[in-house]
Amino acid sequence: MERDFYCPFCHGQLFINERIIFSTQNEKGQRGLVLLTPDLGDYRALKHPSYKIEEGEHIDFFCPICHKNLIVERGDKKLTRIMMMETGEEYEVLFSQMAGERSTYVIGDQSFHAFGEDAEEYTNFWGVTPSY
Numbered sequence: 001m002e003r004d005f006y007c008p009f010c011h012g013q014l015f016i017n018e019r020i021i022f023s024t025q026n027e028k029g030q031r032g033l034v035l036l037t038p039d040l041g042d043y044r045a046l047k048h049p050s051y052k053i054e055e056g057e058h059i060d061f062f063c064p065i066c067h068k069n070l071i072v073e074r075g076d077k078k079l080t081r082i083m084m085m086e087t088g089e090e091y092e093v094l095f096s097q098m099a100g101e102r103s104t105y106v107i108g109d110q111s112f113h114a115f116g117e118d119a120e121e122y123t124n125f126w127g128v129t130p131s132y
């Protein structure tokens with residue numbers, strides 16, 4: 001399937017060689033690059049082993065091109081927001097910034113999808129029921 005992922009601020013392309021690339025910072029203030037797969041709900045991150053991320057840690061995500069912070073807050077939840085283009089349609093993609101928490105949301109004009117075993121607790125923020 002033809003997909004692109006890009007920054008909502010500068011529209012810079014983040015999807016390279018089948019990975020979405022982010023500049024991130026952990027709670028200890030260390031910075032590192034993180035690569036995520038485009039299979040939404042799949043959280044196997046690639047990063048350098050010297051950059052440590054602890055389970056449950058809050059990770060800040062930045063666009064590696066314009067360096068804007070990609071955080072959005074929904075209630076007390078912190079999510080990363082990027083854009084996705086798939087077969088000519090634009091979607092918002094949001095996923096949890098808590099390491100180890102598996103929740104991703106894909107929001108289009110007419111659609112809402114939640115992925116990941118921890119996804120359910122966020123769905124009320126949009127006032128809609130996820131469709132699978």
Ligand SMILES: [Zn+2]
Pocket residue numbers: 007008009010011012063064065066067068
């Ligand atoms: Zn950007």
